[in-house]
Amino acid sequence: MSIDDCDVLIVGAGPVGLLLALMLRPKGVNVKIVERQRALYPLPRAVAFDHESRRLFGSLGLTEELNPILEDIMGEGGENGTNYVWRDADLKLIVDLFFEAPTRSGFPLSMGFNQPELEQLLDKTAIQRNIPIMRGYTVSALDQHADSVDVLLEPVTCKQGTTIEERDSPIATKGGEAPHTRRVRASYVVGCDGANSTVRRLQNFSMTNLDFENDWLVADILLRDGYVPPEVRKVGAAQICDPKRPTSCVWGGIGRKRFEFMRLPGESKESLLQDDTMWGLLAPWGFTKDNCDLERKVIYTFRARWVDNFVKGRVTLAGDALHQMPPFMGQGLNSGFRDAAALAWRLPLILSGVANADAVLRSYQEERLDHVSRLTVDCVQLGSVVCETDPIKARQMHEALRKNPPPGFYDPPLGRPGILTAQPEAGHLSLQRELKTGDGQHLFDEVHGYGWMLLNLGDTSAMSQMSDVSCRFFGDVLGGKCVSISPSEDTEGEYRDWFDTHMGLDHVVLIRPDFYVFGHAAVTEVDGLVEDLRRKLSGL
Numbered sequence: 001m002s003i004d005d006c007d008v009l010i011v012g013a014g015p016v017g018l019l020l021a022l023m024l025r026p027k028g029v030n031v032k033i034v035e036r037q038r039a040l041y042p043l044p045r046a047v048a049f050d051h052e053s054r055r056l057f058g059s060l061g062l063t064e065e066l067n068p069i070l071e072d073i074m075g076e077g078g079e080n081g082t083n084y085v086w087r088d089a090d091l092k093l094i095v096d097l098f099f100e101a102p103t104r105s106g107f108p109l110s111m112g113f114n115q116p117e118l119e120q121l122l123d124k125t126a127i128q129r130n131i132p133i134m135r136g137y138t139v140s141a142l143d144q145h146a147d148s149v150d151v152l153l154e155p156v157t158c159k160q161g162t163t164i165e166e167r168d169s170p171i172a173t174k175g176g177e178a179p180h181t182r183r184v185r186a187s188y189v190v191g192c193d194g195a196n197s198t199v200r201r202l203q204n205f206s207m208t209n210l211d212f213e214n215d216w217l218v219a220d221i222l223l224r225d226g227y228v229p230p231e232v233r234k235v236g237a238a239q240i241c242d243p244k245r246p247t248s249c250v251w252g253g254i255g256r257k258r259f260e261f262m263r264l265p266g267e268s269k270e271s272l273l274q275d276d277t278m279w280g281l282l283a284p285w286g287f288t289k290d291n292c293d294l295e296r297k298v299i300y301t302f303r304a305r306w307v308d309n310f311v312k313g314r315v316t317l318a319g320d321a322l323h324q325m326p327p328f329m330g331q332g333l334n335s336g337f338r339d340a341a342a343l344a345w346r347l348p349l350i351l352s353g354v355a356n357a358d359a360v361l362r363s364y365q366e367e368r369l370d371h372v373s374r375l376t377v378d379c380v381q382l383g384s385v386v387c388e389t390d391p392i393k394a395r396q397m398h399e400a401l402r403k404n405p406p407p408g409f410y411d412p413p414l415g416r417p418g419i420l421t422a423q424p425e426a427g428h429l430s431l432q433r434e435l436k437t438g439d440g441q442h443l444f445d446e447v448h449g450y451g452w453m454l455l456n457l458g459d460t461s462a463m464s465q466m467s468d469v470s471c472r473f474f475g476d477v478l479g480g481k482c483v484s485i486s487p488s489e490d491t492e493g494e495y496r497d498w499f500d501t502h503m504g505l506d507h508v509v510l511i512r513p514d515f516y517v518f519g520h521a522a523v524t525e526v527d528g529l530v531e532d533l534r535r536k537l538s539g540l
């Protein structure tokens with residue numbers, strides 16, 4: 001049996017695995033993907049794409065191709081231009097959760113999208129960028145050694161089923177012989193193989209489960225000529241907290257609407273999936289067979305759980321394999337993209353010997369576990385208001401939420417200690433705003449690019465204050481850039497406000513490739529800041 005070698009084997013060519021591969025490749029990492037399916041999953045799933053994901057996709061040069069598949073959803077919430085609302089059974093407003101304050105990333109808080117279109121974009125880009133994807137294989141064994149992991153891949157045999165497995169079939173080799181078992185030796189393995197992760201099972205990763213599980217009938221509607229019934233326009237994007245039938249009515253990407261109906265106690269999945277039941281549930285919302293088409297109906301179980309220890313030796317996980325959260329905040333897939341971004345700068349530094357593997361992989365857990373568990377707990381709290389089927393309890397919950405509304409969506413900071421200083425601004429997303437340049441206004445990333453950055457205000461960058469040692473480490477080893485923003489570029493004074501409020505006008509901020517702030521220091525102390533980063537990466 002031949003052995004393929006690679007630096008990183010990614011198991012699963014879903015959106016998270018593909019994004020991770022695309023981010024690793026330009027850093028010189030020999031990355032391969034194994035995927036059990038021969039074709040992309042064609043039906044809708046996640047529908048919310050947030051500002052941070054947008055910036056990450058920008059870093060891959062995909063902005064132009066991404067923009068046409070994103071749908072503006074702000075102001076979708078029916079009357080008064082609300083955004084994403086919780087309503088009671090009488091459709092009275094309980095709370096509006098989206099707010100239109102500018103996000104740190106400079107993009108709208110969230111946009112609608114249709115997951116298959118995003119996966120097509122990622123898959124096409126992976127092929128164009130020569131990322132090998134071994135389709136039609138599943139992982140059957142993982143054997144960890146001191147310096148590598150041996151992974152056994154079995155061809156997927158054709159199964160009859162009613163779910164994703166329908167598409168499983170072995171890929172034929174060139175000569176037409178049956179495909180055979182393959183072995184891959186990788187320095188690191190990342191399981192991006194979804195909620196039922198094989199990698200997680202094979203390596204015995206344990207999980208914390210909040211036991212918040214509900215089955216929902218998900219109905220994805222294709223609009224005919226853009227027709228949205230007045231009933232839906234009136235409620236907009238909403239969670240209908242109706243104890244008789246908890247219902248979600250949200251965006252679904254351009255030309256689509258997504259409805260979700262919770263399975264009630266005692267109701268069978270089979271009866272809920274009946275055509276008549278589903279059209280009966282859609283009827284009060286004005287959607288009928290005569291004015292729309294159904295793209296998908298499926299029972300989907302919302303779960304709230306995460307893996308306890310993110311790393312086992314040379315194996316780690318990302319995306320749904322690592323965590324699953326109910327969809328009420330639209331953060332499940334976006335959290336997976338954050339995992340990919342967090343690994344995409346860590347693994348190359350580990351592979352090139354710049355970073356200490358134990359310390360830097362441990363920091364993946366420290367930073368991401370806190371973030372993911374906070375979001376999941378928030379989703380459960382908000383979701384429990386939606387899912388309550390006892391009318392008295394439901395009314396009490398609505399009143400409590402009305403009296404004490406949550407602050408709206410927010411970006412939790414990364415967990416500590418991580419690869420961060422102890423400063424309050426460390427672990428928060430860095431600011432991106434438009435800069436005035438010779439040819440108009442452009443977003444910071446378009447002007448200055450991506451990667452490690454040392455950013456300060458004024459006409460001179462912090463480079464002028466850096467020793468040769470710092471320049472070599474930050475510039476040559478990390479490939480970082482020093483950038484300054486002058487008042488004439490920062491015409492709205494937004495960078496000035498950010499520095500003034502959170503760091504200090506004479507400070508330089510060190511920004512990581514995943515856009516999070518590592519820390520900051522007076523420009524004259526920039527060497528100390530860079531040395532602090534070097535030590536943390538070295539595990540000192």
Ligand SMILES: Cc1cc2nc3c(=O)[nH]c(=O)nc-3n(C[C@H](O)[C@H](O)[C@H](O)COP(=O)(O)OP(=O)(O)OC[C@H]3O[C@@H](n4cnc5c(N)ncnc54)[C@H](O)[C@@H]3O)c2cc1C
Pocket residue numbers: 011012013014015016017034035036037044045046047048115137138139192193194195196197198199218298300318319320321327330331332333336
């Ligand atoms: C049926 C369904 C409906 C969903 N509906 C919603 C929704 O309504 N709203 C929402 O927010 N989210 C929804 N989700 C979740 C959302 O799609 C996920 O958060 C997102 O897809 C996670 O991306 P991922 O790349 O981590 O995992 P996935 O998209 O699950 O991708 C994992 C990939 O790994 C592959 N794989 C699995 N096992 C192996 C193996 N052993 N060997 C090789 N490859 C393997 C799979 O074939 C798949 O391509 C849904 C998911 C599913 C499955």
